[in-house]
Amino acid sequence: MRPERAPRPSLASVQAALLSRITGQELGLPVVGAASSIRSDARASAEERLAVYAFMYRARLVEALESQFPRLARLLGAEAFADLAARYLALWPSRHPSLREIGRALPPWLATSRSEAPAWEGLASLEWARADVYDLADEPAMTLEALRAFPPERFGELPLTLIAAHRFVEVDRATEALWDALAPDAADLAGAPSPSSEAGPDATLLVWRQEIAVYHRAVDSEECAALVLVAAGSRFGAICEVLSAAHGDEIAAARAFAWLSSWIADGLLAAF
Amino acid sequence: MTTRGTTPLFPNLGRGLGLRREHYQHVVENRPAVDWFEVISENFMGAGGNPRRVLEAVRRDHPVVLHGVSLSIGSSDPLDQRYLAELDALARAVEPAWISDHLCWGTAHGINAHDLLPLPYTEEALAHVAGRVEMVQERLGRRILLENPSSYLMLDGDMAEHEFLAELARRADCGILLDVNNVFVSAHNHGWDPQAYLAAMPAERVGQIHLAGHSEDGGLLIDTHDGYVADGVWRLYADAVGRFGARSTMIEWDAEVPAFEKLEAELGRAARWEKMVLGERRHAA
Numbered sequence: 360m361r362p363e364r365a366p367r368p369s370l371a372s373v374q375a376a377l378l379s380r381i382t383g384q385e386l387g388l389p390v391v392g393a394a395s396s397i398r399s400d401a402r403a404s405a406e407e408r409l410a411v412y413a414f415m416y417r418a419r420l421v422e423a424l425e426s427q428f429p430r431l432a433r434l435l436g437a438e439a440f441a442d443l444a445a446r447y448l449a450l451w452p453s454r455h456p457s458l459r460e461i462g463r464a465l466p467p468w469l470a471t472s473r474s475e476a477p478a479w480e481g482l483a484s485l486e487w488a489r490a491d492v493y494d495l496a497d498e499p500a501m502t503l504e505a506l507r508a509f510p511p512e513r514f515g516e517l518p519l520t521l522i523a524a525h526r527f528v529e530v531d532r533a534t535e536a537l538w539d540a541l542a543p544d545a546a547d548l549a550g551a552p553s554p555s556s557e558a559g560p561d562a563t564l565l566v567w568r569q570e571i572a573v574y575h576r577a578v579d580s581e582e583c584a585a586l587v588l589v590a591a592g593s594r595f596g597a598i599c600e601v602l603s604a605a606h607g608d609e610i611a612a613a614r615a616f617a618w619l620s621s622w623i624a625d626g627l628l629a630a631f
Numbered sequence: 632m633t634t635r636g637t638t639p640l641f642p643n644l645g646r647g648l649g650l651r652r653e654h655y656q657h658v659v660e661n662r663p664a665v666d667w668f669e670v671i672s673e674n675f676m677g678a679g680g681n682p683r684r685v686l687e688a689v690r691r692d693h694p695v696v697l698h699g700v701s702l703s704i705g706s707s708d709p710l711d712q713r714y715l716a717e718l719d720a721l722a723r724a725v726e727p728a729w730i731s732d733h734l735c736w737g738t739a740h741g742i743n744a745h746d747l748l749p750l751p752y753t754e755e756a757l758a759h760v761a762g763r764v765e766m767v768q769e770r771l772g773r774r775i776l777l778e779n780p781s782s783y784l785m786l787d788g789d790m791a792e793h794e795f796l797a798e799l800a801r802r803a804d805c806g807i808l809l810d811v812n813n814v815f816v817s818a819h820n821h822g823w824d825p826q827a828y829l830a831a832m833p834a835e836r837v838g839q840i841h842l843a844g845h846s847e848d849g850g851l852l853i854d855t856h857d858g859y860v861a862d863g864v865w866r867l868y869a870d871a872v873g874r875f876g877a878r879s880t881m882i883e884w885d886a887e888v889p890a891f892e893k894l895e896a897e898l899g900r901a902a903r904w905e906k907m908v909l910g911e912r913r914h915a916a
Contacts, residue, residue, distance in 0.1 A: 370756050371707035371739075373786060377748060378739040386740045396751065396786045400822065402850035408784035411851065416744055423745075453743040456701035456714040457673045494677025524679070571681040 368396065381412045384452050417441075420448055420461060427462040427490045430541035431483050446474075459494075462487055481530030482537055488526035488566040489573045495524040500569075501628040506619075515596025519589045519619075520629045524568040527583070527590075528575070532561050535577060569626035581605075582618060589628070595619065639878065640774065640806055641729055641838030644694050646898050647881040653888040655685045662692050663891065665898070667728070669881050672699040675725075676717045690725055696839070696879075697727045698808075701743070702767065704777065705736035705750040705760050715770050722771060728879075729838065731776035731808045734760070734796055747780040752788035752795040757802070764803035776806035776838050779828075781813040781845075781854030785821050792817070793831035800836045807832060809878075810841035811868045812860065816852040825867055834875045842868060842901060843883040857886035859897060865904055872908040880905070 368376075373396055375386050397405035421444045425432045432440040451464045466484040500522060509517055539545070563583045566575040578586060585598050595615065602611035622628050645666030650658065652674075657663070668689055675686050689695065701714060722730060735747040750756045768775055779796055788795075800807050809832060818825040844858035860868075860882070872878075882897050 367751075367753070367787060370751065370753070370759060373751055374707050374736060374739040374748075378742060378744055381744055381746070381748075382742060384742055386742070397784045398787070398821075402820065402822075403783075405784065407849070408851075411783040411848070411853070412744075412746060412748070416746060419745055453745060454741050456703075456711055456743060457676060458745055459673070459677070492680075494680040494682050496677075497679035497683070568680060571684060 377409075377412075380409055381416050382452055383413075383449060417445060417448075420444065420453065420458075423458040423461050424465065428465065428483055428486045429543070430486055430538060431479060433541050433543075434479070434482070434537070462490065478531065481528075481534035482541075484528045485530060485534055485538060485564060485566065485575060488528045488564075489575065492524040492526060492566060492568045493573055495568065498522055498524075499630040500626040501623055501630050503623055505630065506623065515594060515599065517595040518592070518631045519595055519598070520592050520631070521586065521590045521627055522567065522629050525590070525627065526566040527587070528564045528566055530562050530564055534562065535564070565627075567625065567627055574625070585618060589622075639835055639838055639876075641776070641879065643877050644696075644728060644879040646901055647696075647879065648894050648898060649698075649881060649883050649885070650685075650689060650695075651885065651888055654891045654894075655681070657891045659685055659688045663895065665693065665895065667694040667696065667879065667881075669696045669698045672697045672718055672721060672730070672732075673701055676721055678720075686725060694728045695725055697722060697725065697730045698778075699730070699732040700747065701737065701745070702732035703735070703737045703743075704732060704763050704767065705734065705756060706738045707736075707759075708738045708741060710763060710766060711738075715767065719771055722773075729776060729806070730771060730773065731778060731806075731839065733780050734777045734792075734799070735780045749780060749782040749784065749786065749792075750795070751786035752790050752792055754789055756788075757790075757795055757799060761799055761803040764799065764805050768803070768805065774805055776808040778808035778810050778841065779813050779817070781810070781816040781820075781852075783820055783851055783853070791823070791827075791831075793823075793828040797831045797833055800833055805836070806838040807836045808839045808841060809837050809871060809875075810843070811871055812841065812843040812845055812864050812883075813854060815861070815864045815867050816845050816854050819852045826870065829867070829871055829874055832875070837871075837875050837878055840868070840871060840878045840880040841883055842880065855886060856883050858884075860900070865900070868901070869904050869908050872905050873912070877905055877909060 378384065379386050397408060399405045421441050424444045425440065435443060447465055447468055451468060453461050466480050466487050469483050470480040563578050564575045565578045565586065566573065585601065588597060599611050599615045602614055606614070647667035647669055648665050650668040650670045670686060675682050677683065686695070699718065718730070733747045734750070736750060737744050737746055737748055750760070764775065764777070777796070777799070779792065796807060799805070814825050814828050817823060818828065842860045842864060843854065843856045844860055845852050846855045846857065847853070880901050882894055882901065884894055
């Protein structure tokens with residue numbers, strides 16, 4: 360009598376075993392020997408064949424992260440960035456069909472991980488915010504023509520809403536200078552400032568997309584508060600009232616109209 | 632043996648290229664004389680910004696086909712309905728000639744390897760994948776094509792990959808995107824007969840052909856898409872044209888991407904092979 364062959368593992372268990380070996384993820388269930396279902400031959404063993412996939416997995420995801428955090432990668436260098444990416448991916452493997460989402464958790468992970476340098480969080484947050492707005496839905500922006508056509512006597516009721524393709528990023532004060540120093544055309548990194556490793560965020564950057572270009576700039580606390588109101592959907596009169604309480608009517612009106620003008624020029628306001 | 636007289640389920644668009652980021656500006660500004668473009672679906676699922684504008688501009692001048700890498704049709708995980716909704720929305724906006732993805736899986740327990748992992752070619756997997764293809768086609772309201780992947784490992788199964796793919800196409804009523812380079816690479820890596828692979832394909836279901844470069848690593852060939860199409864792949868392409876006739880054919884070149892003119896020149900080689908094979912056939916007739 361020939362011994363009975365062991366039953367073939369199910370499709371689900373084969374896939375769990377293979378994915379676990381390729382990604383290094385524990386999937387929380389007993390894993391059948393991944394290599395036992397893989398055929399070996401003279402060209403390569405089952406282990407060597409698995410290693411091809413494991414190598415490509417890491418290379419592909421590190422490359423995707425590098426494309427989303429190019430300045431952080433430049434700052435750390437290729438090897439250190441790949442190591443950082445591997446530590447991140449071990450905790451935050453991809454759970455989305457698109458690699459577009461792979462870097463979403465990297466900034467908060469940097470900020471909260473005790474073993475990583477939280478000082479890089481500002482740079483990473485800025486890079487992620489820029490990547491995140493890059494392909495969000497287009498929407499018509501408010502124009503000066505539309506503003507001029509709005510009845511002046513009802514200006515206080517002018518509806519203000521920020522376009523969806525914007526983000527507020529709280530960063531270390533050194534982040535902006537670090538960003539500039541790490542530009543692709545910057546000659547060397549010798550002059551790159553060091554981010555503070557002790558202080559919390561002390562600057563707010565506004566990131567947004569106008570047409571196809573992505574921009575960011577620092578906003579002071581007063582403009583930031585106004586923009587937060589606008590992001591939630593506000594009216595021009597409400598912005599004026601806040602300013603008026605702090606500065607009086609004359610200064611408030613001048614400042615509110617200056618903001619409105621620059622927000623429209625930057626394509627920050629959605630059409631009404 | 633040839634399969635003259637079979638009517639393909641998909642129109643012959645001619646010769647196309649993959650639309651890659653490195654060539655966005657060139658293609659939009661110069662409107663090159665390429666018959667059609669293939670785009671990676673996932674790269675254009677964002678609803679706005681530069682990628683969508685480029686796609687709209689290209690679509691105004693050329694037929695476009697959508698080629699996905701994340702459908703994970705063979706996975707044991709449930710089909711990702713959000714992904715299908717985004718793919719459907721993209722298809723409605725772009726009106727592609729067709730939508731394709733790969734005969735593979737990439738997710739398990741919700742974790743995505745972002746790879747085209749090979750299936751065990753078993754009866755269990757065949758029934759599983761056929762049912763999912765039917766669900767996807769129902770959701771998208773159209774017949775899809777599935778591409779044979781390059782693979783570096785082979786799992787215990789009941790049948791060969793070409794038998795699995797051919798039976799799947801018949802059972803689920805879907806098309807086949809025949810990647811000739813992948814046939815060449817996998818045949819080398821597993822000791823398959825590439826001619827037997829081509830012979831098993833139901834000709835009328837082969838709607839598109841991929842060509843690409845590969846590289847060698849140890850004893851295995853790797854589907855790197857980083858260079859010229861290898862001589863052996865061109866010969867296999869000629870065999871495929873002989874069997875299936877002219878099919879929408881494109882070159883994939885995704886790493887170390889060269890100037891657009893080089894891609895056009897490589898596409899010209901495909902045209903010459905096709906002309907030679909079909910010209911010989913006419914003489915023989």
